[in-house]
Amino acid sequence: MRVRIAPSPTGDPHVGTAYIALFNYVFAKARGGKFVLRIEDTDQTRARSDSEQMIFDALRWVGLPWDEGPDVGGPFGPYRQSERSAIYREHVDILLAKGEAYRCFCTSERLEKLRALQVAGDDGHRGYDRHCRELDSSARVGEPHVVRLKMPLAGPITFRDEFRGDITRDASEIDDQVLMKSDGLPTYHLANVVDDHLMEISHVVRAEEWISSTQKHVALYQAFGWEPPQFLHMPLLRNAGGSKISKRKNPVSIYYYRDAGILPEALRNFLGTMGWSFGGDREKFTLQEMIDVFTWDHISLGGPVFDMVKLTALNEKYLHELSHDELADRVIAWRLNKPYIARLMGLAQKRMKRLTDFIPLLDYCFAGDLDLAPVLADLKIDGVAPAVLAEAIRELVEKYEARTEWSHKVLEEESKAWATAHGWKPKQAYPLIRLGLTARKETPGLFDLMEVLGKEICRRRLREAARAIDATVPTPAPAPPAA
RNA sequence: GGCCCCAUAGUCUAGCGGUUAGGACGUCGCCCUCUCACGGCGAAAACUUGGGUUCAAGUCCCAAUGGGGUCACCA
The missing domain is CATH 1.10.10.350 (Arc Repressor Mutant, subunit A)
Incomplete structure (x- = not known):
C-alpha cells in the first residue's frame, strides 16, 4: 500500500498541505505502507526554487517525514516532476500512437476569445471546442502545439470515492484536456496520472477540490489501459465564512503557526480533528495514538472551519503538560536562541543603556x-x-x-x-x-x-x-x- | 450559469432506526485565590425545511433551501 502527497512549490508551505500530508502519513503508518513526497513543479512560470526546500523544512517541522522523496530518494525516482520530462514525453507518444490524444495548434488568443464568448453567452457550455481534434497534424508537428486527450464524446464516467460512493459525470461535460503544454512539459492531469501509476500509488488521498477533475483522470487511466488507484477526497479546510481556506482570511503558511508559538504536536493534533475524529469524546491525541486507532470510518464530510482559537486552546493544553525543562527548550528554540537574539542586537544596541533595556525595547x-x-x-x-x-x-x-x-x-x-x-x-x-x-x-x-x-x-x-x-x-x- | 460535493449549537465533533441528542472550544455565572492565570463546578446554545419509508427517523429515500468546489497551455 502506497500513498503520496504532491505539493507544488509555488509559494509558502501551506497548512492544507500539512493537513493532507497528515492523513496520508497516518494511513500509511497504520497500514504498514509507504508515504511518498513528490514535487509537482511542472509550471515553469510559477515554480520557485526556494519553495521546495521550504516544503521539506515545514513538513519536517510538523513532524511528518516521508519514506520516499526528492531529498531522500527511493526506488521510484526521480520524485521531482521537472526531472521526469522524458517519461511524460514517452507517455504522450503512446497516447498519440493509440489515437487517444491529438495535437492542437490553437493559439491562446483563439482560446481566450472562445472562452469570453462562452462566458458572455453563459448557457453553461464551456470548454475547448475540439477544433483540432480531427486535424491531420502529421505535416505540422514542427509547429508549436499542445497535446490534448481525446475524451469520449459522451457516456457516463464514474469513479468510486471511498467516502462518498460512486460519483458520475457525463463525458460530454468534460472538454479535451491539455496533457502536454507547448513548452513540452506535462500538465497536472497527465503528470499526476502517469506518476501515480508508475510510482504504484494505491490510494490517492487528496482534497475535495479534486473531485471534479477525477473523471478526467479516470479517462486518462482508461486511455492508457491502466487500473486507477482508490480515491479518497478529504473535506476542504475552510475560512470562518465557509469558503476554501485562503490567505486573505487566514494565516495559511505553516511557518506562521511555528512563528506564532504553536507546537507542532498541537498543530498535528488539531489538523487531526478536522474532518476526522478519534472516537468517543477524545480530542487530544498524539500522532502515534492516531496511527494506532486509525480507520477511515470517522470521516465527516462537512468542510471544517479552521479556528485559530480552538487550535490555540489545544496548544495551551500541550504547553501545560511540558516539564519546565522541556518548556524552556521549546521557548529557546522558538525565539530565545542565539541566532535570533544576535540579529536583534544591531537594532537594540544603540538604544540600550543597560542590559535591562533589551527586552522592554523589543x-x-x-x-x-x-x-x-x-x-x-x-x-x-x-x-x-x-x-x-x-x-x-x-x-x-x-x-x-x-x-x-x-x-x-x-x-x-x-x-x-x-x-x-x-x-x-x-x-x-x-x-x-x-x-x-x-x-x-x-x-x-x-x-x-x-x-x-x-x-x-x-x-x-x-x-x-x-x-x-x-x-x-x-x-x-x-x-x-x-x- | 452547467456539473459535482456537503448539511447536528457561533466553531470542531459524537451519534451509525428507539438517547433527557454526548464531549470540546468560545460565551456567561459561581468556587478556589493577595492579583492574574491555571484548575473545579454550573448555565445558555444544535439535528435547515418539506415530503416519504417505518410501530418508531438526527440517523434510510426524494425534493427544496443553504453552503462549498470546479469549469486554464495553475496545480
Missing part, C-alpha cells in the same frame, strides 16, 4: 498578536477614511506577498511605492505601519525590524491592524422596518 519581537487597543486612536492618517485605510493596508500586504524576497530593500521599495500611489508621504504612512507591527510609536528602523520579525508575523499583524481599523467604524444600526 518586546514585540517575542510576541504573536499585539494588543492594539491602546494605540487605536493613533492608527490613522488624517483625512483618510478608516475603511480606505484598512483596505490600503491589505493591499500593501499583498504587494509584499507578491515579492518572493523578504528584505529591507524590497520592503522599502514596495512601501514607498504604495505610499506614493496613495498620495501619502512616508512620514504619514510609515508610522502607521510601525504602529500596526509593534504597537509602539518609537522603534528601530521599520524595514530592519520587518526583516527580523519575518514575513508571517508581519503580514498577520498588518492584517490584524486593518481589522482593528475597520472595527473602529461603528456598524450602522439596521434601519427599522418600514411601518
